[in-house]
Every structure is written in structure tokens, then in C-alpha cells.
Amino acid sequence: MKNFKGKVLFLDRSDINTDEIIPAKYLTEITKEALKPYLLEDLSLPGFDNTDDIKGKTVVITRENFGCGSSREHAPWALEVNGINVVLAENFARIFRQNMYNCGMFAIDLPKEKIDFLFDNYSGEDTTIEIDLEKDLILVSSPNKSDVIEFKVGEFDKTLVKEGGWIGYADKNY
């Protein structure tokens, strides 16, 4: 299983598409590692600097429809090779969400109020998140406060996270 605990990168925007996560010109790469420097290179978000802001982050918190656009699994891979294995959002584009679980990573849908709560209380702070897979809890903390948030993902999603992805599971079962 991957690591689901670490520092948070807040991306305060909806509809961040896969071209912004990893531009098409890097799709000629045939290793995941080669994508590392280009994650979120074309993100249009004032003040965001993709070289500095990503460093040391494990979790992304964002708004609606994250990962819309192309089917490129390069988007989760670009996150993965940068050590980011969890994205929390109000909702996701279907293919992106499935790609995350297929790679054994978390794409967790949270109600708008919870996402708002996280932005209002934790963005701009040195925030850490840990996913408790057994209890379906998100533990969030910053130097002077902490909260616990419940989440829900399907059994299939959870199985893929535990098995490290869809290929292993499918090979065993089909």
C-alpha cells in the first residue's frame, strides 16, 4: 500500500483539467519518473509556483470536477512520482477518479461543506492529513488545531487501494 499521510497542497479552484496537471507535450515520455518536474506546470492559479509549492506534499485538497478532460493516466502518475497519493475534492471526472484507484491511490469525494471547512480553517497553514483506511476517517491537523472528518468510498475502490491497483486484482480474478 502507498503512503497516505503527509503535508497538504491546497488548490483553490474548480475544473482543474488533465492538461493543466500534465500538459500533452510530455505524453511522449514513456517512464513515469520523467513526468516529475512537469506536474501542474500549466495550472492557471494566481500565485501558484509549480516548482516550489509541490515540494514535500502528499495530499491535494481542491474544489469541483478535478481531473476533467483527457484520459491520460499520466495525471495520477505525475502526482504519484511527486509523492502525492491522495486528492480530496468535491467531486472528480470519472476517468481520472478511476485511474487514481487503478493505481492504488485515493481520490476522495467530500461534501462541499467539508471542503469549504478545510479551505477556511487550514489553507495557508502547515497542514498534515492522514487517511485511516480501516475507520474511514481523515485526520487533519495544523500546529495549533486538529479535526477528524468521515469519508466514504466504495468497496471496490478500497480493495484497489489495498491491493495496490487494478492489474494485480484483475490478474487474480479474471
Add this chain to the structure above:
Amino acid sequence: MGKTIAEKIFDAHRVNEPFPDTHVLRLDRVFCHEITTPIAITDLMARGMDRVFDPTKIKAVIDHVTPAKDSKTAEQGKILREWARRNEIKDFFDIGRNGVCHAIFPEKGFVRPGYTVIMGDSHTCTHGAFGAFAAGVGTTDLEVGILKGVCAFHFPKTIKFELEGKLKPGVYAKDLILFIINQLTVNGATNMVIEFTGSVVDEMSMESRMTLCNMAIEAGGTSGICYPDMVTVDYLWEFIKDEFDSKEAALEEYSKWKSDDDAEYEKIYKLDISNLEPMVTFGYKPDQVKSVKEMEGTKVDQIYVGSCTNGRIEDLRIAASVLKGKRISDDVRAIVSPATPAIYSMALKEGLIEIFQDAGFCVTNPTCGACLGMSNGVLADGEVCASTTNRNFNGRMGKGGMVHLMSPATAAATAIEGKIVNSELYQG
């Protein structure tokens, strides 16, 4: 309670349901191209799983960057080519015979009503025009598809559009789908299938139906779907004539792939589209749509006619009918990419290529080309493109570029004027 066409296709292909709302479906087609498949191939090789479930159900093409533009894209082509040979995939379309995946695969008769289709490409939804369930997937799903011939889906709810009335002259399927995406918003159909029905769709060619279904993903949709009818049978006839005694028999068989009248829908939209105007996008999201009239006068640098949305023969005919006997503005450059070799040949025979060239267009070989900003017409920073493609994301056709999506007719008229203009002015 009746069933939707998607439910019927799921029922006919379900292998099992290992978890609640997780339907593992048997696949009729796995399509591959050279951008998302090579990395699947190298991963399968590294796992010691370099096999395919059934070489006759896998079809592959080099289309995104072709001819190769550098060593890296040449390598991607090479990996796909060698894999196809090694695994005896007969339907592999290499340079000289290749075209845009979502144009060439239907043209070869590979998609039939009731089929399940996946591809490592988000615009796989295009193939739903044949009454199939066709969904874009990522590389891991593609790998499992190649290896096992299955894919897992959550059950998609369905949104139905009942489109009535008559499109005005100069208004096309592209204008209609832009209007629909504007109504749905970019995630209004996420995890859902969009059915396009009604007399407007009944009267559409397969090409126009593919344009509609192609952009279902821009509203987040899993697949677009049109019901199979005589238009579908006519299109497929040369490929299916040995299977059926008559077209009527084929139609009868295919008619089972249709939603029941009492099927359950997430939402039904009834639209009379008789007053629909030509539409165009502004901004960086495909749901940011205005009428062309509101955008008239917007200066552009490049015009692009092509792609899996609007690079088919019907589209080239429409653009050429606007361009005939005219020259593009000195202030712009224009590119047309016929989507497949067969379309290119038809365009040559019909004199369309000559019209494009006389007007000042650059005619390229069949390829995705400029559509995804990797080759054949990449924009410079700050440039604007009037494009018949499907995505206007920031940087899509080149970093710092702006893309306005529109119909081939509007694109052609825009080329003549050098700024966005309503093609009505140019209708015979």
C-alpha cells in the same frame, strides 16, 4: 420498469459484480493509439504479461503525432508497431494507412450496435453514435482490457435529450453539442451516459451523430449514445452484409439496442432546436459558449479544420462550400487535416482539396495534429485559433494559446474574414 440502452448493454456483457455497483463487463473492442498504449505495453512487458486476450478484438493506430516529429514520438510508434506484430494484431494502421482513431475505426466497420468499447482516450464516447457503450479509460484499465478483455464500471445513469425541430441552414451538429454542453456544464453528466434522440438525430448522418457523441465527455459524460436505425445499418452495410439477409433484418436485430419507453432517466431534456444559432466557445472551458453573433469580430491567428470531432468528409464538404472561390484573409493562416486516408481521397476526388488549397489552406496528412498541440500547427504564446476540435483548455493547442471551438462552416467563414464571423453570410 424498462431499461435504458446502457443497462441492456451492461446486462448482455456483465461477467460479474464483485462489489456493490461494480460491474465487470466483457469487451467487444479494445482500441489503442500510440500515446497511451506504449506505456501500457512496457508495463505489461515488465510484469511478464506481454499477451493480448484476443488479437481480433484489438485495433491499433498511430494517429496523434504522425509522421513522428522526434525521437521520442518515433519510439512510441515503434513500441506500438512491434507489439502489434508480436501479438498478431492484424488491424494495425501505420503511416500511410492511418487516421484519427475515432474516425478510422468506425469507417472500418469496427463498431456495432450493442458493443462494449474501451480505449485509452477520452473521446472514445464518439463510438456511442452506433448504439454502443463506448468509454474512455486510463492506461491501467487499458492494460487489463488488453490482457483480460474486461473492464469495471460503476453503473451509469442516463440523461436523455429529445431534440425536435429543424436545424437552420448554417447550423450543424457541432453548434448543437456546444449548446448542450453549455446547458449541462462541464461536469453535468459526470458518471452518466447521454442519449441523443428525437427527430433531429433521426435525420442526422452517422458523421453528425459522431460529432454529437464525441463531445459527451466535455460535459463529463461516460458515453454519448444514439439509437441504431436505418442510417446506422446503411453506414455499416458493407461490413455486415454477410451476416444478414437484408438491411431490414439487420435493422430488426439492432433495434433491440434501444431504450424502453418506460426506462428510468436521471433527467430528460426536451428541446426544440429550430431557433438555434451557430455557437462558439470563449474562455478555457467547453461549457463557456456564446452565439457566433456575440463573438463576431474576435481576431484569430490560425484556423484549424480537422480532428475526431469535425475532420470527416461531411465537415470538409461544409467548409469547402463556404470557401469555394474565396481566399483566406492575409492576416491568418489555415490548416485542414482530413481525418483518414479515405476521407482525404474522397476530398481529392470531389475537388475539395483544390478548394482548400486555392483558398490558401495548408492541407496535412490525416492526424490529430494541432488538436492537442503536439505537432502540425502548435500555437505561439498569445495566439488565437478558430478550431473545429473539441477542447479549448488553457494551453491545449500550445502554451499561452487561446482556442475557440466552432463548426467547420464558422471556421471557414472566419478564415475568410480573419476574425470570427457568422457563416450565414456565406451560405449560398
